[in-house]
Amino acid sequence: MSVTGGGLDGKYGDVLTRVKERAEKAGVKWLYLQFTDLLGTLRHVVVPTRLLSNNSALKLDGSSVKGFTGIEESDLVLKPVEETFAVIPWDNGVGRYLCAVFTDTGRLTRDPRYVAEKLDGHLAEEGLRLLASAELEYFIFEKVLVILDTWRQSIEFTSSEGYWNSTPPFNRPKEGYYTPYPKDKFEEFKLEVAEVLEKYFGVVVETVHHEVATSQHEVSFQGGSATYLGDAVQTVKYVAKALAHKRGLLVTFMPKPIHGDNGSGMHVHISLWKNDSNLFYDPSDKYLLSQEARYFIGGLIEHGRALAAFTNPTVNSYKRLVPGYEAPVYLTWGRGNRSTAIRVPGYATSEKTLRVEYRPPDPSANPYLAVSAIVLAGLDGIKKKIEPGDPVEENIYKIPRSRRKELGIRELPRSLEEALDELEVDNDWLRPVFTEDLIETYIELKRGESKLITSYPTPPEVYYYIDV
Numbered sequence: 001m002s003v004t005g006g007g008l009d010g011k012y013g014d015v016l017t018r019v020k021e022r023a024e025k026a027g028v029k030w031l032y033l034q035f036t037d038l039l040g041t042l043r044h045v046v047v048p049t050r051l052l053s054n055n056s057a058l059k060l061d062g063s064s065v066k067g068f069t070g071i072e073e074s075d076l077v078l079k080p081v082e083e084t085f086a087v088i089p090w091d092n093g094v095g096r097y098l099c100a101v102f103t104d105t106g107r108l109t110r111d112p113r114y115v116a117e118k119l120d121g122h123l124a125e126e127g128l129r130l131l132a133s134a135e136l137e138y139f140i141f142e143k144v145l146v147i148l149d150t151w152r153q154s155i156e157f158t159s160s161e162g163y164w165n166s167t168p169p170f171n172r173p174k175e176g177y178y179t180p181y182p183k184d185k186f187e188e189f190k191l192e193v194a195e196v197l198e199k200y201f202g203v204v205v206e207t208v209h210h211e212v213a214t215s216q217h218e219v220s221f222q223g224g225s226a227t228y229l230g231d232a233v234q235t236v237k238y239v240a241k242a243l244a245h246k247r248g249l250l251v252t253f254m255p256k257p258i259h260g261d262n263g264s265g266m267h268v269h270i271s272l273w274k275n276d277s278n279l280f281y282d283p284s285d286k287y288l289l290s291q292e293a294r295y296f297i298g299g300l301i302e303h304g305r306a307l308a309a310f311t312n313p314t315v316n317s318y319k320r321l322v323p324g325y326e327a328p329v330y331l332t333w334g335r336g337n338r339s340t341a342i343r344v345p346g347y348a349t350s351e352k353t354l355r356v357e358y359r360p361p362d363p364s365a366n367p368y369l370a371v372s373a374i375v376l377a378g379l380d381g382i383k384k385k386i387e388p389g390d391p392v393e394e395n396i397y398k399i400p401r402s403r404r405k406e407l408g409i410r411e412l413p414r415s416l417e418e419a420l421d422e423l424e425v426d427n428d429w430l431r432p433v434f435t436e437d438l439i440e441t442y443i444e445l446k447r448g449e450s451k452l453i454t455s456y457p458t459p460p461e462v463y464y465y466i467d468v
Contacts, residue, residue, distance in 0.1 A: 008077060008102050013054030019080045019097065020052040026087055028095035033058060033078050034238075035099045036112050038067025038442060039313070039449075040366030042234050044096070045078065060101065067110055067441050068101070077102045084231060086201045090246055098231055109435045112368035116226040118433045119372040129273045131355075132371055133223025136236055136363050137264035138253045139215050140186050140244065153459055157258065159215040160185045170214070173261045177212045184210045189247060190217060193240050197221070201235050212326065213261040223269065226375060230368035233266075237363070253363035255312070256319040263320030263327065266363040268374055269345075271355040272296070281351040287335050287344060287391065288354055297333050297342050298388040299381020299429070300358060300374070301410075304331040304341060306426040308412050308419040310373040311361035313446060315453045318415050320362060323397050328359035330396045331410045333388055339396040341412070342388075360412055369442075372433055380429035416450045 023031055031052075034044040045060060062069035062076040069076065080097035088094040101111040108114065123130055143158035161183070163170045169183045181187045190208045197203040204222040211218045219236060223229050237253055244251040256263035272279045272292070280293035300307070312321060321327050328341040336346025343357045358374050380386075389408070396404065413419040420443050427439055 008057075008079065012057075012079060015079060015082065016052050016056065016058075017054045018082060019085075020049055022082075022085055023049045023052075023095050026085075026095060027093060028087060029093040030091075030095075031080075032088065032094065032096040033080060033099050034096055034234075035060075035078060035101055036230075036234060036366065036368060037065045038110055038112060038366070038438070039445060040112070040364070040369070041066065042238055049095075058099075062101075062103075062108070067445055068108065069103075069110075073103070075104065076108060077104075086235075089196055089200050090242060098234075110438050110441060112366050113227065113230060115372050115433055115438070116230045116368040119375060120225045120227050122432050123272075123375075127274055128279070130225055130375060131223055131271045131273060132226060132229045132375070133221065133269045134229060134233060134361075134367070134371075135218055135220045135265070135267045135269075136233065136253070137211050137216060137218045137266065138240065138251055138363060139213070139257055139264065140189070140217060141215060141250045141252070142248070144250055144252075148456075153456070157215075161215045163214060171210075173214065174212055176210050176214055176216060179210045184217075186215075186217065186249075189244070189249065190219070193236075193243055194219070196239055196243065197236060201239065203232050203235055211262070211264075213258060213263075215258075216262065216264065226368070226371045229371050233363075233367035255314065255317045255362040255364055264363055265320070265328075265359065266361045266365060266367075266370075268358045268361055268371060269355045270296075270358065270375065270378065278351045278354055280356060281354040283351075288349065289344060292382055293354075293356060294388055295382040295385055296378035297356060297381065298386030299378045299384070300342050300356075301331045301333070301388055302381060302386050303377040303426060303429055304360070305410070305413055305419065306422040307373055307377050308360065309416075309423040309443070309446065310370045311358075311365050312412070312419065313366070313370075313416070314362075314364045315416050315450055317362050317364060318413070321360070321412055321414075329412050330392075330404070331412065332392050332396065332407075334391045334393055337392060337395075340392055344391075369434075373430060376430055376433060379432075416446065417454075420446055420450070 029049055031047050031049055032044040034042055036042055058078040060076040060078055061074050063071040063074035078099040080099050084098035086096050088096055101108040141157050141159050145156040147154045160166050161171055163172050171179055171183055194205040194208050197205055206220045208219050240251045280290055282290040321329050331341050333342035334340040335344045337343055341360050345357055348354045361370055
């Protein structure tokens, strides 16, 4: 592949020259060239800094990456994104760049980061700027043992916080929220993650704390554009997993690893700005929301069931989305109401802080695709002037089903297959950024994943049905 062909013009060589110079100045001998596949997995190629030159290409076999290309069109090229450079503090003499992915004719349309870049560009053309941030929840375990044979299936979690295998003090089910050390056994580890993110990766951490479930934790950080947020989420997950492994721990962003306790979400906070004005803010409104913000919420409600295919993209996602564990399953909105799928934070009372929080997403999502889809759903609401209805000011979990039906409150899908069905028939709103090919490929991959995982009989099924 020519480094000057298609989307890679003559400036590609200049980029490699600057990449090499910066790495050498930082004492970096090896580079991790990282990118994200269509399903959200972070991958990388390792190259020696000394071999970078302005007449070489950083090649990639796209046929071996989920969702990228077939074997007949497998030659791809990575282009380091210069502002993402970081020194890896736990690997001596190693640095990393996040990368854009190219074919021989231009950008790879199935590159998730390109989707977020296109969304940011689309907003810029309209004179708008996105400010998006996320709260990432995750679990920490000392050990996870999984046996998955034809004749034997079992899973065992080991945690020094676990009430099932530790001595007091420990957190009982649903009692972990904001607990300090010594109930929070991983406080020191979380501070290490936060310091590494800030010092080496430029991610500004706002809070770290224990979450509701046993061994469950949360990190939140400053946001930015869709591309920035996708980069930040992938970086946070990468750093947390790596540092945990160094300590003999396992960090998982699986939505629902533990039965009978809360699952992990990735609440996404959104505001749209024009110059220095927050388009969602109206001080004369009872809820401080502009009409554009209401339409944006309307779009999230209208497309929420199809949106779930991106925001809740695993079979396990729907084990979290059940009433009773603070799971936001009802497509409605409220101010300060955590039982609704869309929440306007009650403490957001100024133009600077006023935003819309979309609560259904979980951290198994590909952040580039999920955040882009959330924004596009809201933009479609603004475009079509979709009213969200009145806010709900009571606990929806306690509203009888007949009353919810009377209010017209819809629920999120109950399975990944159901979400994919919705996406197949409701996806025109994605078209300003998502290509038809990407949507079709994503659905195909996810249907295969769902078919495989749901085909396994599980221990609870055997327990409850063995004597039928």
